[in-house]
Amino acid sequence: MNLDFSPEEEAFRSEVRDFLRESLPASLSDKVRSSQQLDKQEMEHWHAILNARGWLASHWPVEWGGTGWTVMQRFIFETETAMAHAPRIVHFGLSMLAPVLIKYGNEAQKKYYLPRILDGSDWWCQGYSEPGAGSDLASLKTRAVRDGDVYIVNGQKTWTTLAQHANKIFCLVRTDSGGKKQEGISFLLIDMQSPGIEVRPIKLLDGDHEVNEVFFTDVRVPVENLVGEEHKGWTYAKYLLTYERTNIAGVGLSMAAFEQLKAIAGLSPCDGGLLADDAAFAARMARIEIDLENMKTTNLRVLAAAGAGHAPTAQSSMLKIRGTEIRQGLSALLRRAAGRYAQPFVNEATNDTPVGPGWAGPAAAQYFNNRKLSIFGGSNEVQREIITKSILEL
Structure with missing residues (x-):
């Protein structure tokens, strides 16, 4: 792989730098530079600026609102925004759920959810970890039992980042207890305003409220909110985690x-x-x-x-x-x-x-x-x- 920038890539880097000089609010970059926590409105403001330019979903296919950038262009954009102390893109909807929907979701789910991720109508959080099921995620116990055209969900998720801001959560739930533990997991999209959901803050050492516990008590979720096939959620979870781990780096x-x-x-x-x-x-x-x-x-x-x-x-x-x-x-x-x-x-x-x-x-x-x-x-x-x-x- 040639790691030197081509003339076209150098021109793109100049374009990104010009955009950041003109469009990145100093109030946001100052907070990032001094390691201050941004509030929801500030994060949404930066998303809106990028979306207006068409640069919010750099890795999505063009037909769903992506940029069509090459690997090097995406690397340049990530590097230049970081060096300019721009806020990080909140990745739960854009970089974690969206790739799963694009690869495994049905057409109705793509047409409904992807535009809402881009325009900020939906703020997603991730319902993976549980007490006793962190790194050993397949041991999760949150259960979804089908009852006609809905699933009834009961259980608990923990360390749920920014759930206090979210109106949606994508969840791994157990739909079958037979066989290997990885084989009975499904991937559900859940409205955080549903009756039976409670969010409790977890205060960190520095006093910030970044993560939460989320409790589900007889939460009714429409069957059409199932992504892919029932019991196949572990496949989708692993696919999502490759994007999360790259982002964590x-x-x-x-x-x-x-x-x-x-x-x-x-x-x-x-x-x-x-x-x-x-x-x-x-x-x-x-x-x-x-x-x-x-x-x-x-x-x-x-x-x-x-x-x-x-x-x-x-x-x-x-x-x-x-x-x-x-x-x-x-x-x-x-x-x-x-x-x-x-x-x-x-x-x-x-x-x-x-x-x-x-x-x-x-x-x-x-x-x-x-x-x-x-x-x-x-x-x-x-x-x-x-x-x-x-x-x-x-």
Whole structure:
């Protein structure tokens, strides 16, 4: 694979940069740069800007509103938006559910849901993990029993990111308990306004409300909300997870974070010199830079496979492992650079204000939050098992 940009790709990169200069609100990029949480309206605002340009669903087929971009164009767009500190696209509807609907959904589902994902009518969340069924997802117990033209759903989902904003949830549910546990799972689309659904917040260490518990009590779901075939949901879940794991890797985010770290190290005093000149710190940065360059190549290979209609397994697992480890390494070095100025959160009760440089305050909160990266989307231990089975056939 040729990793050099062609003249056409350089022209596209200039187009993306011009667009970001003209259309990315400074209020949004400032919040992203300082690691502040965006609210729903801000995330929707950025989606609307991209959708108006026709750039929101870069990986969708053109006939459903996609861009028709090449793998390199998508890589350029991801990188440039990250380097400009643009908000991340909320991927549950756009990059997780949509590929499943496009590949496995019926025509009615595609025609109804895909336009609503693009225009923001529907905000989706993901109903996968349960208490006792995280990395071992096939052990899920949320049950859907068919009753005429509806399913009756009972159970619980947990760690449901941004469910407090969602009006829809795509769920893995158990429709059969016989045979292998993977064989009795189905994929349902559920309206979050349905009677019997309760959302409870889970507060994180830094005080943010990012994830939730979702409870289902006799929730009635129309049978037409089943995606694909009954009991075949595990196939669709695995297909979706390859997109989620690629997204978790966050290559563009790591590139932007590394550039920020280099700039900080070049300005921060250390033992009479600069942090960038400290041998131990410089060695850690060099290790991350090497890993990041290697990950770029892997990312392009995975994107190429997905663009050709394949769902990579071992490759996306490799990307997920290295990507999350790199992002964790970057946040650890940023916290080291912040030193005593890093603090998990501001004490609102005493109205304390951060001290030190503006970037240092959120460094600890970001470090702690990023510990989850190697766990969700299938823990890195599970990803190593996938690689072992797929490549070594063990």
